[in-house]
Structures are given as structure tokens and as C-alpha cells.
Amino acid sequence: MPLSLKTPLSRFRFIGILEGISYLVLLGIAMPLKYWAGWPLAVKYVGWAHGVLFIAYLIALIAVAFDRRWSFVRVIVAFIASLVPFGTFWLEGRLKREEEQSVS
Template identity: 55%
Template sequence: MLKTAVGRFRFVALLEGWSFLILLFIAMPIKYLGGWGLPVTIVGAAHGGLFVLYMITLLLATISARWKLGRVVGAVLLSFVPFGTFWLDARIKRDPA
């Protein structure tokens, strides 16, 4: 999976997706229901770094695989949707070009 630009993008997309879910469904409830904000600080920073890495690897995969604009825009939009990167990974796995 990590041997190609698309494979590296898929890997980072999955990490970014997991960090987003952990932020939304674990860290934020702890902050707002439990009154403890540290998990949001830690997970939020990790998620932010992974999001930047997601965008960089998306650019590299786009150049390498010559993805069309529609796929790139879809990948950006899906990064803002819970479980979106997992759906994207399944689509890329089925049709990487």
C-alpha cells in the first residue's frame, strides 16, 4: 500500500478519517459532557497534522495518477464528512485511476 503515491494517500486518508472520528465521537463528548478539554487539544492537534498530510498526499497522488478535478474535489469534500475518507478509500481501491 505504501509503495505508490495513491497507496500512501489511501493510508493517510484512513488515518485522517480515524482521527476525525475519534475527535468527534470521543474527545468532543469528553470535553462537552465531562468538562475536560485536554483530549480535544491532543486529538485536535493530531487530526490537524493528519489533515495537512492528507492534502499533501492528495496532491502527490493527483499528480502521479493524473486524477481528474472531480475526483480531487470529491476527496477534499469527503475529508469534511464523518466516514467520508473510508468511502473514498473503497472507491479508490476499486478504481485507482
């Protein structure tokens, strides 16, 4: 299915993927470059991009929570997913399965 960013949920899922990728790049590439290779600019730029994507994730989370009337617990789980490496990918998988089940 082609990517559509027309709904708050689809935008949230897309931003979640980008945020998750930026988090893994920050932890897995930029931080080792800083501490092992002595190149702190990697963390500066990747960290900045990750920060912007994290804020976009939070804004998208608030939008989808109001649009879908998510419970407080679900919002907290989605927030915590953004703090755990691979968490946004796990959440994306759950949201995709829920969407597929609601369509069929």
C-alpha cells in the same frame, strides 16, 4: 494483500484511513469528553493530531492527483470526503474497487 506504501496512491489511501479515524475520534470521543465531562485536553491533543493528519492528507492528495492525473472534480470530491465523517472510508472503498478492477 499486504499494505505497501510505495506509491502515492497507496500512501494517500493509508493517510486517508488514519485521517478518517482521527476525525471520528475527535467527533465521537474527544468532543463529548470536552463538553460532557469537562475535559478539554482531549480536544486539544486529538485535534492537534487530526490537524497534522489532515495536512498530510492534503499533501498526499496533491501528490496522487499529479501522479494519477486526476481531474479537478475528482480532487474536489476527495477533498470533500475528508470533511464528511466516514468520507475517507467511502473514498478508500472506491479506490480499492477501482484498483481491483484495473488489475483483473
